[in-house]
Amino acid sequence: MKPSIILYKALPDDLLHRLEAHFTVTQVPNLRPETVQQHAEVFANAVGLLGSSEAVNEALLEKMPKLRATSTVSVGYDNFDVDALNARNILLMHTPTVLTETVADTVMALVLSTARRVVEVADRVKAGEWKKSIGPDWFGTDVHHKTLGIVGMGRIGMALAQRAHCGFGIPILYNARRPHPQAEERFSARYCDLDTLLQESDFVCLILPLTDETHHLFGKEQFAKMKSSAIFINAGRGPVVDEQALIVALQAGEIHAAGLDVFEQEPLPVDSPLLTLPNVVALPHIGSATHETRFNMAACAVDNLIDALQGKVEKNCVNPQVLRK
Numbered sequence: 001m002k003p004s005i006i007l008y009k010a011l012p013d014d015l016l017h018r019l020e021a022h023f024t025v026t027q028v029p030n031l032r033p034e035t036v037q038q039h040a041e042v043f044a045n046a047v048g049l050l051g052s053s054e055a056v057n058e059a060l061l062e063k064m065p066k067l068r069a070t071s072t073v074s075v076g077y078d079n080f081d082v083d084a085l086n087a088r089n090i091l092l093m094h095t096p097t098v099l100t101e102t103v104a105d106t107v108m109a110l111v112l113s114t115a116r117r118v119v120e121v122a123d124r125v126k127a128g129e130w131k132k133s134i135g136p137d138w139f140g141t142d143v144h145h146k147t148l149g150i151v152g153m154g155r156i157g158m159a160l161a162q163r164a165h166c167g168f169g170i171p172i173l174y175n176a177r178r179p180h181p182q183a184e185e186r187f188s189a190r191y192c193d194l195d196t197l198l199q200e201s202d203f204v205c206l207i208l209p210l211t212d213e214t215h216h217l218f219g220k221e222q223f224a225k226m227k228s229s230a231i232f233i234n235a236g237r238g239p240v241v242d243e244q245a246l247i248v249a250l251q252a253g254e255i256h257a258a259g260l261d262v263f264e265q266e267p268l269p270v271d272s273p274l275l276t277l278p279n280v281v282a283l284p285h286i287g288s289a290t291h292e293t294r295f296n297m298a299a300c301a302v303d304n305l306i307d308a309l310q311g312k313v314e315k316n317c318v319n320p321q322v323l324r325k
C-alpha cells in the first residue's frame with residue numbers, strides 16, 4: 001500500500017499525478033480544526049503534508065502522529081512551528097531559488113510604480129482627468145541613480161541589487177546580519193548599520209523573513225530616521241513592519257510613499273487607511289505570482305516531498321538535522 005499524504009492546496013493535474021505515483025493523496029481545503037476533525041483518520045495516518053499559507057503548529061501535529069515530512073509551496077516558512085517539527089523529527093521543505101527572480105521583478109515594479117506614481121496617474125487618465133498637457137502635479141521622482149537601501153541581502157535581495165545596480169545605475173546600501181562579499185564585488189554594494197541606511201537611502205526595501213528578531217523591526221523610530229523624500233517598500237512579510245506606525249508616517253509626510261506587497265493582516269482589510277492614501281501602492285501578495293513561477297514552485301514542493309519521504313534532503317530542507325537524530 002502506498003503511504004498516505006495530505007494535500008491542502010490545489011495542484012495542476014500533472015503535478016497531482018506525480019504525487020499519486022508515490023502516495024495515496026487526500027485533498028482537503030485547509031488545515032482548520034473542523035477540517036482535521038472531519039478527516040481525523042486520514043490526518044492520523046498521513047506521513048506527508050503539502051500546501052501553503054496555513055498554520056502548522058503543535059495542535060495540528062498532535063493530530064498527525066505519523067507525520068514525517070511537510071512541504072510548503074513558498075520560501076517563507078514563518079507559519080510553521082519549526083521547534084515543534086524538530087521535537088517530533090519532522091522535516092520541513094520549502095521552495096527557495098525558483099521564485100527569486102520573479103519576486104525581485106515585483107520589488108522593482110513597486111520601486112518604479114511608487115516613484116513614478118504609475119497607478120495613481122493611470123487611474124486619473126481612466127477617470128478622464130487628462131484634458132491638457134500635464135503639469136507638475138502629475139510628476140514623479142527619478143529612480144535611476146538614486147540610492148537604494150536593501151534590508152535583508154539574501155537571494156531576493158541580491159537579485160534586486162542586480163536589477164537596480166546593473167539596470168538603473170543605482171548605488172546600493174545594505175544591512176544584513178553579516179557583510180556579503182559577493183554583493184560588494186558584483187554590485188559595489190556598501191554594508192552599513194540600519195540607521196545609516198535609513199538616513200542615506202532614497203528607497204528603503206525590506207526583503208526579510210519574519211522571525212522573532214524581525215517582528216516590528218520597522219516602527220515609528222525607523223520611519224522618523226528616513227528622508228522625508230524616501231520611498232518605503234516591503235515585500236518580505238507584513239509583521240516585520242508596525243503598520244500603524246507606517247500609516248502615521250505616511251499621513252504626517254515623514255516619508256514620501258510606500259509600495260507594499262505584504263501586510264500585517266492578509267487579505268488587507270478593506271477599511272485599512274493605507275487604501276485611502278494616493279501615495280501607497282498596495283499589492284495582494286503577488287511577489288511570486290506569475291503562471292511560470294507558481295507552477296515551478298508547486299513542482300519543486302512536490303519533488304521536495306517525494307525526496308524528503310525517501311530520506312533525500314540535499315537541498316530545500318529547513319531542518320535537515322532531524323534526519324541525523
Ligand SMILES: NC(=O)c1ccc[n+]([C@@H]2O[C@H](COP(=O)([O-])OP(=O)(O)OC[C@H]3O[C@@H](n4cnc5c(N)ncnc54)[C@H](O)[C@@H]3O)[C@@H](O)[C@H]2O)c1
Nearest residue numbers: 076103152153154155156176177207208209235236287288
Ligand atoms: N512577497 C512575496 O510574495 C514573497 C516571495 C518570496 C519571499 N518572500 C519573503 O522574503 C523573504 C526572503 O526570501 P529570500 O529567498 O531572499 O530568503 P534568504 O534567506 O535568502 O534571505 C533573507 C535574508 O535576510 C537576512 N536577515 C534575517 N534576519 C535579519 C535581520 N534581523 N536583519 C538583517 N538581515 C536579516 C538573512 O541573513 C538573509 O540574508 C522570505 O523569507 C519571505 O518571507 C516574500
Ligand SMILES: O=C(O)[C@H](O)CO
Nearest residue numbers: 073074075076287288
Ligand atoms: O514566501 C513565499 O514564497 C511567498 O511569500 C509566497 O507565500
